[in-house]
Amino acid sequence: MDAELLELQRQFEFAQQAKSSIRLSDRNVVELVQKLQELHIIDFDLLHTVSGKEYITPEQLRHEMAAEINKSGRVSLIDLADVTGVDLYHVEKQAQQVVSENPGLMLIQGEIISESYWDNVAEEINERLQECSQIALAELATQLNVGSEFVASMLEARLGTLVKGRLEGGQLYTPAYVARVSAMVRGAARGITVPTNLSVLWGTLQQLLHEMDGASGVAVESSFFQSIFNGLVKEGEVLGSLRAGVHWTPTVFATAQKECVDSFFSQNSFISYDTLNKLGISQPVQFLLSRYPEGLPMITAFAHPSLIEMLDSAVEDAIERVAGKGDG
Template identity: 75%
Template sequence: MDEELLELQRQFEFAQQAKSSIRLSERNVVELVQKLQELQIIDFDLLHTVSGKEYITPEQLRLEILAEIKKLGRVSLIDLADIIGVDLYHVEKQAQLVVSDDPTLMLVQGEIISHSYWDSVAEEINERLQECSQIALAELAAQLNIGSELVTIVLEPRLGTIVKGKLEGGQLYTPMYVARVGAMVRGAARGVTVPTNLARVEIFMTALRTLAEESGLHVKELDKKLERTILHSYRKELMSQVSVETDPVSLLPKVISLLYIQVHKKALQAPGRAIFVAVARLKDKLDDSAFKILMDYHSATVALLALISATTDDEQDCSSDRILSKRELLESMMPALKGLVLSNLQS
């Protein structure tokens, strides 16, 4: 019995070592697989590789797509077709299934991109942002080869976490950048908080435009027609306010603004502390009688405000009588002050 078993083993080994005289061509294999599919012995889909020498199942294709995404984070469908060796049509079809089954993936412009890839990109953007303080979205979009809208979609949920900055007006910037620009603007504007020669205003506007351009912002200039329209509307509104104004203190800055429109064809917004300077700048533009009316009214207004600010709760204080007297004086001067602008501007 043992000898028979040993003989069978020797024959089996000989059969294994012997070369087969029957070989199947690639065409025979293809025909065999097709026949097995017709007989439903192979009852699952098979995809040809581009070489025509291999088959791959859709499931395996999806696994290989996922493997490439995990390795690269971002990969184009064309590259996947080359790497895996499958026709682009099959890659596109299976890629859609892969993305639909995984919420951490997105298919954009022929590329599959993972959330982890965007996280790493956001970290790089944040590092650069902290160095530069401000980055334009258009610049990021060009570097990443995607649209600006997609950059916005990617960055918005990561603001305040991965990206330490703010996104507004197509610009990504840090809070420190905003504070620095604000300080620069305030510094530049501080010189024009009082009535200023027009030439100095132009210098300020030039500096402001330069600063805006460096900040990635755009300061739109008004065309002359629109500027005249706005100025005309502002003048009409001021005239309406002056004509019905009953408060003697509130009347003065409105009259001065109208006088500036009359003299310089420019609108004026001046704080209370700048009223005296504004009045003084009108001296050479008004006749003596008109300027005297303006200065007398200003002096009376200052006196009234000084009395009001010095008022105490002391019952013995008789300042209320002086305040009333000064207010009545101002009220009596109101028609003359209104006449400086209403008569001229209505003519």
């Protein structure tokens, strides 16, 4: 029995090593594969390579695509088609499945990019940010060949972790720079004692920063100042009221207004609308009625009922005196 097995083995090895005198042409192979598919002997999909000399299954194509993506983290579909030797149409079709099966991948503008790639990019951006204090998103978008909106969303997901900074108005700033500008905004806002258009204030701060930092200084948008200011107002660090987003009336001014009006009105029982206009109160009647609902608005002034009563009494006395003299 062992001898027979050894003989069979020898014959098998000989058959394997023997060169066949019959060779199939590429066309014969294609026709053979097509026939096997028609007979359902090959019951799975096969894709032609661009050269027409090889077949590849969709599964193998996806495997090779994934391998290329793992190498660099970012690869275009055109490059994948070149590497795999498969028509771009098939690569695009399989790319959808590759991305859908892997939550760590995304398809953007004809490229497959991994989350790990963006993590590495974020770390590089952070290193650069700490050196120069500020980076424009438009600049990053150009360098990375993606849209600014995508760069913003990518960075927002990594702020506080891989990226130590603050994203505001299309710019990325370091925490140290944000703290510096916040201190400037806080100091300037607390120094305001009269109604002010904040746009003018932001222009002044921009000029101040430029003078302090020189040509190498960071360009700060007005929206950044405004965002910091809004945060200070919300936190109660600066007090006042904001109208139309830029018209700021500090509490100290509003308090002084009210005290001035109260003092004059309590002493005289009336006050003219012109006086309120000079104090910066644009709607004097509404302002006075809100503070003295019992008051009486007239054409040019606002009076307390007691003044009207006093005037009525004086008029009646005068009428009586005149009437008394007439009777005498």
